Amino acid sequence: MLKKFFTPQKIAVIGASGDPNKLGYDVINNLLRFEFPGSIHPVSKSYNEILGVTCHVSIEDLPDDIDLALVIIPAKAVPGVVEKCGEKGIRNIIVMSGGFSETGEQGRMLEEKLKETAQRLGVRVIGPNCIGVIDTHTPLNTTFIIGMPEKGEIGFISQSGALVVAVIDWAAGSGIGFSRMASLGNQMDITETDMIDEIGQHRETKVITAYAEGITDGRKFLQKATEISLSKPFMILKGGQSDKGALAVSSHTGALSGSNDAYNAAFRKAGILKAENMEVMFDSARALAWQPLPKGNRVAVLTNAGGLAILTVDAIEKNGMEIAPLTEETKSFLKTRLPAAASVNNPVDVLAGSGPAVYGLALDALLADETVDAVVVIQVPQDWFLPSGLAEVVAETSKLHRKPVLTSIMGKESSKEALEILNKRRIPNVPFPERTAAILQYMVERKDWLDLINEEQVTAFDDMTETPQKPSGADELAASQQWEALAGAYDIPLPEQDKASDADEAVGLSEKIGYPVVMKMISEKFTHKSDVGGIKMGLNNEDDVRNAWNEITAAASDAGAELQGVLIQKMLTGGQEVIIGIKQDPQFGPLIVFGTGGTEVELYKDIETAIAPLNEGEARRLIASTIAGRKLKGWRNLPPADMDAVVDILIKMGNLAAGHPEIQEMEMNPLYVLEQGKGTYAIDIRGALRSS
Structure with a gap:
């Protein structure tokens, strides 16, 4: 359990400083500024107190019940400090110091020494080369960065410390709140799999998000991610999606399925939502935390601006969803209540002159329509009513139905109060309505995965942990590379076939198998035999077989390859x-x-x-x-x-x-x-x- 990394009662800061230009000062300042409720114990020989907190001269001078140590000292001194922490009984350490494996071979060797020390003493370590963790509910901010995210339901794990800094700054004032954040650094000990397990079990976390460049142990990660996905949405933004580093060996399979395909397959298996970019990830995470999942993929659009509605419809269909057809009952209801020139077909355009009351009436009708699974509400600023009024109406109306509602109340200065209302009432808003399409697509994907898991009454986790029973003799066949025999051991049907070492034997086999037949070159030199004329199809008689033998023999000779015979195979048609x-x-x-x-x-x-x-x-x-x-x-x-x-x-x-x-x-x-x-x-x- 990694709980004490987020809910410690006593924290030691090793490398604390009274110099405002030092990271050791910033860490103390953040713990105090964001009201950490426990006690802080700086370790420093240079200062008696820092920001009013009394310092300890050494690790040995610390109290015996320290829950968490933050280490911010030069890299070469870190293993010795961890040794002293372990001897003191401190079992949880965040090493923020850089200068380890990220710097080259010498740093890697130092990191190995640090790892050995931690393992020997039973110490768990986040890092090295990280910025620490945040828990907005404790509250706790162990980082040295400026700012603290708003309290919320989204957990965020990152292999990049700089990305955590950027996310906190970007999210300020956006209405996107976080529960816990963790920068993992070099993952010497605690990995992304360990951290998703801890954050996934956190009661205040409703959605888990992560930035990952690689996975430490793929199968272990999938098992844990699947367990979490069954109860909470899990989104990942994957860095380094190029397949240039993928190993392509002799077959089409190796060449066509690269590393990015493997990640995509793994995420699908475990129910992980793969984000296309950071903005979409956090927009979607907020919606998944705040709104119910749609029952299907049919969307209604409610707008006062036709052009924006068209762009939104285009985006919805591009993302694989449908525009809800609306029932005749809904259309008739709207026709008698909306302005005469309004459109009652989906998208429903209430026109620029309509205010919050008309919006509320139309939204209620759309949410009650059996053909509608979700609604997008668009509002271009008007000068005769405040957007905050519309926000209140949307919030009140949407809570009467168990269907997701997303809004795009546009504008900046004019919409500030409206956005505060929507955030408080848990209605996601985006500045441009086309962005709602990607959000809804992720919500539908989440719903579909849960439906399939429930339908099959079996989880991907079960599949991965059960080793399939192998047929008798399959290991020996695999070791000897007898691929056809191995396929046969798994009851994979093969056409009638046999090997021939000369033309006469080829003719005899062809007549035994029955025409038409196919003749294939047997040669270790060629993987794709058709490229060198090594496959002859539609052989219907003895002459065809002998001519094919001569042509394949010549093709092998021209290519400088040793012909090891041919395979005569029954030719199949109509498939x-x-x-x-x-x-x-x-x-x-x-x-x-x-x-x-x-x-x-x-x-x-x-x-x-x-x-x-x-x-x-x-x-x-x-x-x-x-x-x-x-x-x-x-x-x-x-x-x-x-x-x-x-x-x-x-x-x-x-x-x-x-x-x-x-x-x-x-x-x-x-x-x-x-x-x-x-x-x-x-x-x-x-x-x-x-x-x-």
């Missing part, structure tokens, strides 16, 4: 080609990818990624998220394909990935999907083991 692949991600473990397969996989890049293993609901959602999945339902001249069989293969491949971490990647491209009820076949399988 669709998809790709299913697995890979091991360095942070989140086994992944599974699905999308459009065949020779055009890299052209279309219709690929989506999920965390393995999968349950049936997750498999179906993965399929539905791709163009390939939409085609499988039936497309133009293509009849519906055997979707159930594809789901079955995805689940089996997910189990294979989770059960065989020694397999770096493996893919079936294509998996040939026949018509509904006729099954699937893995046409081509390749893979690679992890390098030791």
Whole structure:
């Protein structure tokens, strides 16, 4: 438990200073200025007292029951200080000092020494190289920065101290309040997973937000994040989303599914909402903390300005939601009560001459409409009534219904009082109405994830902690790289096929299997054999087979490759080609990818990624998220394909990935999907083991 980092009774400040230009002074000043209710114990040999607080000359001179120590001294002295703190019985330390692993090899070695010292003495450490923590409800501000966020319900965790500083300054006066904030620094000991657990259990925290550049232990993080997401919304702004550092190995799977795809898949699995930017994250967090979730994705827009309503409608539809159709009863009601020129279709435009009373009447009607799941209220400033009057009406009307209401009461000076009212009444307001679309999209995403979890009566956490049972002999097959045999061990269907070492044997196998057949080059040199003429399709007789043998032999010779025979395979027709692949991600473990397969996989890049293993609901959602999945339902001249069989293969491949971490990647491209009820076949399988 990390509770004492946020609710200590006695704090020691090691490196305290009476010099207003020193960080050790700023920390003492913040503890006092923001009314920390406990006692403060500065440690300093240079000062008898700082800001009226008596100093201690050494750590040994401190009381025996210090809950938390703040360390702000040169890096080289930190391990020794932590040693003394541990011997004194202090078990919670925030090391704000920089000069550790972020500075290079020498700093890394110093950090290792600090870590060893802390572990040996049973001391928990936040940092080093951080700015500390804040709890607005204690209240507690251990940082050296200027300012304190407003008291609220949003928890914020950051791997960047500078971002915490920026957020506090940006949020001032915005109506966005925080419960707890934590800067983690180098995460030598306490990680983002530890901190989301602590803040997630905090009663005053209703929504957790985080800025993360990386995850320390991906699977552990997912398990804890899933537990938290079941009870509280969790949003992350991910830094460093480029895939340039992703390792692309021999298969399409490795090349097409990068590190950002892995993070996206992990966040979806755990119900984490991935923010696109900081502004949207905190706007959405406030709405998630204050408003009920919508029951669906149908939105009504109430406005006094047509142009802004159009922009808002565009944004709503762009974010995947719908404009509520409104019932005829609602339209008739509005028509008899709004100005004659007003629009009673959605968006509902009450015109510039309408005041708070008309807004309230229309808002009540929209919220009562069964086709409406959420309402956006837009108001352009008018010179004949105060925005505060509208704010009161919106707040009173919205509390009569269990549907989310977002406002965009525009203007700055004229709307100050209105915004204070809305914040007090827990109605989120944004300065430009298009921003409401992204907020509502996150609210719908949250609602959909909770619905799916409840529907399946199983959590992603259960999936990740249960190791799938492996078929007998599967380990030996994986170790020997017999990919077709390994697939067979997991009951993944293969077309009838066999290997031939010369033309005569190829003819004999073709006649045994039955024409038409496909001939494929067997050579370790080529991953994509079609690129060098190594695959011949539609072979209908002996002459076709012998000609194909000669052409493949010549192709191998021209490429300077050793031909190790050919594979004769029954040719299938009338189906669709998809790709299913697995890979091991360095942070989140086994992944599974699905999308459009065949020779055009890299052209279309219709690929989506999920965390393995999968349950049936997750498999179906993965399929539905791709163009390939939409085609499988039936497309133009293509009849519906055997979707159930594809789901079955995805689940089996997910189990294979989770059960065989020694397999770096493996893919079936294509998996040939026949018509509904006729099954699937893995046409081509390749893979690679992890390098030791």
